[in-house]
Amino acid sequence: MAKPGAAAAAARAAAAAEAAAAAERLKRELRRLVMAIAADDGAGAGAGGVGAEAFDEAERALARLRELRFGGGNGGSRGTRSREEEGGGGHVAVPEHFLCPISSEIMRDPVVLASGQTYDRAFIQEWLNSGNRTCPQTQQVLSNTVLTPNHLVRSMISQWCVDHGISLPPLDNQYEGLVTRNDREEFNRLLDRISPSSTAVDKRQAIRDLRLLTKRNRSFRAVIGEKPDSISQLLSALSENRSPEVIEDIVTTILNLSIHDSNKKILGENPNVIPMLIDALYSGTMEARSNSAAALFTLSALDSNKLRIGELGAMRPLVDLLEDGTLTAKKDAASAIFNLCMAHENKARAVREGLIDVAVRSITDRTLVDELLAILALLSSDREAVEEIGEAGGVPLLLGIVRENSCKRSTENAAVVLFSMCMYDRSKLKEVGEDENLNGTLAWLAQNGTSRARRKAAGILEKLKKAMNMNNTHYSC
Numbered sequence: 001m002a003k004p005g006a007a008a009a010a011a012r013a014a015a016a017a018e019a020a021a022a023a024e025r026l027k028r029e030l031r032r033l034v035m036a037i038a039a040d041d042g043a044g045a046g047a048g049g050v051g052a053e054a055f056d057e058a059e060r061a062l063a064r065l066r067e068l069r070f071g072g073g074n075g076g077s078r079g080t081r082s083r084e085e086e087g088g089g090g091h092v093a094v095p096e097h098f099l100c101p102i103s104s105e106i107m108r109d110p111v112v113l114a115s116g117q118t119y120d121r122a123f124i125q126e127w128l129n130s131g132n133r134t135c136p137q138t139q140q141v142l143s144n145t146v147l148t149p150n151h152l153v154r155s156m157i158s159q160w161c162v163d164h165g166i167s168l169p170p171l172d173n174q175y176e177g178l179v180t181r182n183d184r185e186e187f188n189r190l191l192d193r194i195s196p197s198s199t200a201v202d203k204r205q206a207i208r209d210l211r212l213l214t215k216r217n218r219s220f221r222a223v224i225g226e227k228p229d230s231i232s233q234l235l236s237a238l239s240e241n242r243s244p245e246v247i248e249d250i251v252t253t254i255l256n257l258s259i260h261d262s263n264k265k266i267l268g269e270n271p272n273v274i275p276m277l278i279d280a281l282y283s284g285t286m287e288a289r290s291n292s293a294a295a296l297f298t299l300s301a302l303d304s305n306k307l308r309i310g311e312l313g314a315m316r317p318l319v320d321l322l323e324d325g326t327l328t329a330k331k332d333a334a335s336a337i338f339n340l341c342m343a344h345e346n347k348a349r350a351v352r353e354g355l356i357d358v359a360v361r362s363i364t365d366r367t368l369v370d371e372l373l374a375i376l377a378l379l380s381s382d383r384e385a386v387e388e389i390g391e392a393g394g395v396p397l398l399l400g401i402v403r404e405n406s407c408k409r410s411t412e413n414a415a416v417v418l419f420s421m422c423m424y425d426r427s428k429l430k431e432v433g434e435d436e437n438l439n440g441t442l443a444w445l446a447q448n449g450t451s452r453a454r455r456k457a458a459g460i461l462e463k464l465k466k467a468m469n470m471n472n473t474h475y476s477c
Helices: 004-039 052-070 122-130 151-163 179-196 200-216 218-224 232-239 245-259 263-268 273-283 286-299 301-310 317-322 327-342 344-352 355-364 367-379 383-391 396-405 407-424 426-439 441-448 451-476
Strands: 084-087 090-093 111-113 118-120
Touching: 004 286, 084 383, 111 122, 111 151, 118 122, 179 200, 179 218, 179 232, 179 441, 200 218, 200 232, 200 245, 218 245, 218 263, 232 273, 232 317, 245 263, 245 273, 263 273, 263 286, 263 301, 273 286, 273 301, 273 317, 286 301, 286 317, 286 327, 301 327, 301 344, 317 327, 317 355, 327 344, 327 367, 344 355, 344 367, 344 383, 355 367, 355 383, 355 396, 367 383, 367 407, 383 396, 383 407, 396 426, 396 441, 407 426, 407 441, 407 451, 426 441, 426 451, 441 451
Parallel strands: none
Antiparallel strands: 084 090, 111 118
């Protein structure tokens, strides 16, 4: 006869196994719902969208998962545990910087975004995969989508959890882009349907299916890393069918694949990918042009791709899209141009292709002001760019932006450009001085701007003071 203690232990083990299995089912269901919501185009349930019920279902699944993982029936405090965790005999507050700004949960895999903010990898990756190109906290346009592990914060969280007797669930491998056998089989079936032996109708549908799957399924994007030659097979379909719809689908598929970090090098080194994207920038539909710019933006996270994209002539059509695209397309073009101009060689290309004139006119019209001022600030180390900004009426425009004081980042970038103009061109310094006598714009900025803006404003004021002293000395002789 089994001892009572052994029977109790066996029962507890069975209950734990059952709870673990239930939790795994709930995780799969929750993952399916989150991916469906992220992939939804906002059409609504009646037009193929996920509908409000998906959000309610996801909320219920999350509540059940929390109850399984942390226990329930105690007033709800143990069910959520996002701001408080149980340690020993009571509850302790979780340090604010241990919580992901998106999920409000303790971060399991903290990573740093280009904006300098730290997020849990799973949640910020989902944000980026949904097509967002800004930092959720600061709304800053990202210079790249690289996620850098924050080892210090991760170590601090681990130590804090040990000190308070808290065990975090293990990292979910689904977020690591692991490829399943089903993914491989489906990918191979689609490639077979794109082969020369397939009918035109079957090829067309296979390309469409590939676009949809790479949008909705994160792990499906990782398959390409195992079969890099499949990229050329996909692009070969353009030799038989160059309809606007096919070009748009292939461009969007490349965009979806480029979101996966390990694909950036594979796509960038393929001799046909970047030329195809540039060609689509010139002749594709507006959506194809916009998605092409977005793909170039994600690919340009790698320095080697920045140079290759610039060398192959992407700057001209990107500037054209910045000038005549829809608002979304203009934002994609601005993001791509900013990333490309982080490589010194591409700055001269941007100036040569007319970027300054387009940017100044757009800022004058108060279109994409923040994005374009960031680009001009990046270009302000190039003397030719600064001269063109001055010739296009940059001084009164930038001083006006500072006086509007709508965004501290914009006033900072305006100050950066003004500082460069005053360093390079004495006539612009005089123009700034005349405005300063009337409006005191820089004196205000030197007191109220960001630290960088204050330094730039103070630098200009100091140069104005020196210039005035030199003039007084000259007249006294």
